[in-house]
Amino acid sequence: MNDLLLRACRRESVPRAPVWMMRQAGRYLPEYRAIREKVSFLELCKTPELAAEVSLQPYRILGVDAVIFFSDILIPVEAMGIEVSLTDRGPQIGNPVRSSSDIARLASPDVDRAFPFTGRVLGLLRRELAGQAPLIGFAGAPWTLGAYLVEGGGSKNFAAIKAMAFSDPQRFHSLMDKLARTIGDYLVYQIESGAQVVQLFDTWAGELHPSDYEEFALPYTRKIFEVVGDRAPRILYLNGTPALLESMARSGADVLSIDWRIPIEEAHRRVGDEIALQGNLDPCLLLGDPDRLRSRTAEILDAAPSRGHILNLGHGILPATPVDNARAFVDAAKTYTRA
């Protein structure tokens, strides 16, 4: 029984920090690539047996302390009527959302029926794990999902969604409302299906000025976390966090997952002891010299609060990562002893 992650989320005393990695089920693992040769990314997400298999790979191969189910943040918007394709250049949206009628047309899916594969993969994983490691559910936050929908894919400057927010806030808020309702229900469904922790990814919210974050992104994160309530610990991830920490701390999150741009001791000082922290090694450190990787990981573990820290990367693990470096990162957490 390994419940380190659950205890760290509640800021309870733990013998050592739990460790997992964002995108830990991914292309850096040969075992993952072998499965992906036979099936597309979206098919893999929707085939519960295969999705469970790749979700478990990093747990079996590297011994991470938690399993996150294999999926994509754009899965729920497909059920809202969005045409999603995942290409080498990132996600592409076939029918970008721009006008009020585009927004009005978006469906409000019945989560119990729309995502049977999500329910099944979570059920399979809980059975397979049998309490040996906690199971993490996740979804994308409305700002980040909205960015893909409005931009039609990834973006360098997020000009289209910001132009909508800045020129027609009412239209923008109607889109966010719809997304927040679906995502809130979707996370509750994940918890009812077996997820023991949920992480909300607001990957692109770091592109916003703090006052714009508070106006355009934070209210929807807060709504979703209210809907989730105390069913499970809530983790909020942002990329580009330094100026948004205090706002994030008011989101209702139990844990803030921070990127590598800020020293974790500074994040701790700014948000205080009432909220746990997850992070925050630059994933590029896993591409380089293992000694540097180990010493930088130890620096994070030295500087993080002794209660309420989950070791993780500051962003997803990169496909070019040597498996030995991923293992060195996980082992660094397991063998660490505080000076």
Added chain:
Amino acid sequence: MNDLLLRACRRESVPRAPVWMMRQAGRYLPEYRAIREKVSFLELCKTPELAAEVSLQPYRILGVDAVIFFSDILIPVEAMGIEVSLTDRGPQIGNPVRSSSDIARLASPDVDRAFPFTGRVLGLLRRELAGQAPLIGFAGAPWTLGAYLVEGGGSKNFAAIKAMAFSDPQRFHSLMDKLARTIGDYLVYQIESGAQVVQLFDTWAGELHPSDYEEFALPYTRKIFEVVGDRAPRILYLNGTPALLESMARSGADVLSIDWRIPIEEAHRRVGDEIALQGNLDPCLLLGDPDRLRSRTAEILDAAPSRGHILNLGHGILPATPVDNARAFVDAAKTYTRA
């Protein structure tokens, strides 16, 4: 005679904040697009009469308080032997720099001979401006130039240059040394040719953890600013600044040009009164409602220090910007009166 910019760089008292916009000579102006229809971007950079013409357009059309000469940060690396092409998808490098021998092969150009067009455009602009507005020179910082050279173009995660820095710091530092020497000389040459202020763009340094910024980027910025010395005020621009402000303040810069991710009053509080600030409106605000644009600009002017502030965007003006909004931004500075 408009020397507001020069006085603001020295933190002298000014009747109002000077204003200009990064990439102010650009595609949002129909007059610029008319010239670009006839000539490629790089040809435009290297044709002094045309480069001077587009440099002056924002000054004549919008009345900005400073002129920056039209060029590209990759121009000096061409003279080092790098094959540069500028595509719709951003810069592409024909011969990416990876190995020690790639680095050894890089030429150290004689700046007096390698950039005659730069000298000529600066001379033309000084004569044309006749002291009515200051002339800004610029270059890319070694980290940012190195990122293009090693990645072979733009990047989502800067994995290649970080992998080099993290796994073979000696190789990385030899590349940075060469770039820093060329850029230092190049900026001095610009000043000797007529530039009255210089701005160093370290656009991608915000991707670095503060300790990595101090190890891999800051030393080269500092070297360049030492070479420039007190020949002209030195502005340092970073995108993704919030956690790096204190480090940037130790670069030798007279002015820190900050992105929109941090409230300017917080930046001021953190770096103190001994350094001027430039910025920091989100350029996407120029795509939206003019009232919001004006009120957000006024908020910056209210919050910025009364001495040592240059109004600017937090990043380059976007091609889709309506000219009327660019004018509204410039006019906001000119008509502002502090409450």
